[in-house]
Amino acid sequence: MSRQTRLPAYWFDDAPVPLHARLLSGLYRRLVALRRNLFDRGVLKRHRAGVPVVVVGNLSVGGTGKTPLTIAIVQRLREAGWNPGVASRGYGRDDESRALWVEKGTPAAAGGDEPVLIAMRTGAPVRVDRDRVAAARALVEAGCDVVVCDDGLQHYRLRRDVEIEVIDGLRRYGNGQLLPAGPLREPVERGAQCDFRVVNLGMADIAGSGDAGFGEWPLRLVAGSAQPLRGGRTLPLDAFGGHRVHAVAGIGNPQRFFDMLRGYGIGVVPHAFPDHHRYAAGDFSFGSELPILMTEKDAVKCAAFADDWYYSVPVAAQLPEAFWAGLLEKVAKSRREAGRGGREAQ
Numbered sequence: 001m002s003r004q005t006r007l008p009a010y011w012f013d014d015a016p017v018p019l020h021a022r023l024l025s026g027l028y029r030r031l032v033a034l035r036r037n038l039f040d041r042g043v044l045k046r047h048r049a050g051v052p053v054v055v056v057g058n059l060s061v062g063g064t065g066k067t068p069l070t071i072a073i074v075q076r077l078r079e080a081g082w083n084p085g086v087a088s089r090g091y092g093r094d095d096e097s098r099a100l101w102v103e104k105g106t107p108a109a110a111g112g113d114e115p116v117l118i119a120m121r122t123g124a125p126v127r128v129d130r131d132r133v134a135a136a137r138a139l140v141e142a143g144c145d146v147v148v149c150d151d152g153l154q155h156y157r158l159r160r161d162v163e164i165e166v167i168d169g170l171r172r173y174g175n176g177q178l179l180p181a182g183p184l185r186e187p188v189e190r191g192a193q194c195d196f197r198v199v200n201l202g203m204a205d206i207a208g209s210g211d212a213g214f215g216e217w218p219l220r221l222v223a224g225s226a227q228p229l230r231g232g233r234t235l236p237l238d239a240f241g242g243h244r245v246h247a248v249a250g251i252g253n254p255q256r257f258f259d260m261l262r263g264y265g266i267g268v269v270p271h272a273f274p275d276h277h278r279y280a281a282g283d284f285s286f287g288s289e290l291p292i293l294m295t296e297k298d299a300v301k302c303a304a305f306a307d308d309w310y311y312s313v314p315v316a317a318q319l320p321e322a323f324w325a326g327l328l329e330k331v332a333k334s335r336r337e338a339g340r341g342g343r344e345a346q
Contacts, residue, residue: 007062011174011183025181032178032186039156046159049136052146052334054162054327057153059190060173060183063252063275064166065200065317067114067297068221070150072317073164073327074122077146080328085144087135087158088115089151090128092276099129099138108301113276114150116300121314132158146331153194154185161334162327163194167216168253169201195330196323202256217323221315223260229299229306237313240293241265246286248294250277257295257313266293273298281305 009015017025038044054073058064070086077084090096090112102111104120111119112128119126125142129135132155136147149155153163167173174183191197199216226235241264249257250273258270269290273283279301284292292310294302299312 007183008180010181012171013175017175017177017181021181022177025178028180029178029187036156036186045157047133047157048159049133049147050140050338051136051144052162052331052338053136053149053158053160054146054164054331055149055152055155055158055160056164056166057149057151058166059153059186059188060168060171061179061185062168062171062183064168065198065219065221066151066166067117068315068317069164069166069198069219069319070148071118071121072319073148074118074124076324076328077148077331078122078124082146082331083144084146084148085125085127085139085142086115086118086122087132087139087147087149087152088112088118088126088128089130089132090115091151092278093128096130099127099131099134102126102128109278113297113300117296118150120300121296145335162196162330164196164198164327165191165194166219167191167197167199169199171253196327198319198323202260217319220318221256221260222318223313223315226293226311226313228308229303229310229312230308232308235311237261237264237266240291243267244269244290246271246284246288246290246292248273248284248292248298250279250298251275251295261293261313277301 010017039046056066056070056073058066074084074086093112094109100111102115102119106116106119108116115126115128125139125144127135127138132149132152136158139147152158153165173188176182176188178184178187197216198219200219202221224237226237244267247258247261247268248271251257252275254272258268261268289309293313296312296314302310
């Protein structure tokens with residue numbers, strides 16, 4: 001069963017790209033280049049937040065693993081003595097025109113599913129605002145000494161000190177073409193300008209999920225437990241081995257989640273929904289009473305109507321220690337340079 005919005009077949013396979021898509025893609029390319037040039041020449045202004053800014057983003061449409069990486073970055077920064085805050089647009093929330101502080105109890109419809117998940121997992125201040133500059137400055141005023149942007153690689157108004165591109169290890173850049181002929185928001189070459197290029201290779205114990213290339217950092221997602229949405233004892237995923245479950249995923253690449261569960265010997269009945277899908281109880285009328293396992297991002301939208309059959313499967317981003325050492329050094333260097341008077345006028 002799949003209710004997921006289908007992406008154009010030609011984005012990720014060898015199907016021919018329609019003429020209208022190629023023509024529009026050429027126009028889009030020129031507009032992207034013009035906008036970037038205006039920022040580079042100073043016609044459009046970039047603004048500093050006053051503290052180091054780390055942007056986690058991607059070039060392609062769809063999920064690549066940005067949110068688990070953002071959570072891990074916030075946790076590592078805090079361990080290193082920083083007080084991080086997270087800026088996000090809060091895609092899919094009821095009123096995207098209104099800035100909002102997001103806490104772990106904020107409804108996903110108000111704060112956005114990803115910001116609510118980040119707030120729940122990290123306890124860090126999270127500010128959602130279409131204007132990333134305003135969001136970053138609000139975090140600084142609240143006492144944060146480093147800002148992490150969940151998405152926003154193309155939001156050039158906010159000057160950033162560290163850029164991290166996240167790449168799907170299986171899909172990569174698809175056919176390598178810009179929207180709408182392909183899945184890219186910016187040309188592939190843009191990735192070379194980022195400080196770190198992270199390749200999401202999926203679950204740590206699942207093979208065949210692509211490889212990291214030269215100059216790329218491998219990211220693995222680690223899972224192993226299932227948490228009841230209504231509270232109670234956490235179960236190891238092994239406990240579901242040999243049994244059938246309904247697996248629910250409304251993320252950019254649901255197949256990763258289904259494959260991960262199958263890696264534990266679980267009999268998966270897959271239910272893929274569109275990314276950022278807003279769930280209702282009726283979405284779970286599957287016709288059979290089986291445990292329902294879902295991603296954390298889905299779980300934050302289902303707590304209101306969940307019963308004892310609903311479980312969330314948390315994941316953690318795992319990267320080489322050398323990546324963390326390099327990231328922390330770049331953030332510290334940004335603060336040192338600002339302290340020596342390198343900060344530009346805001």
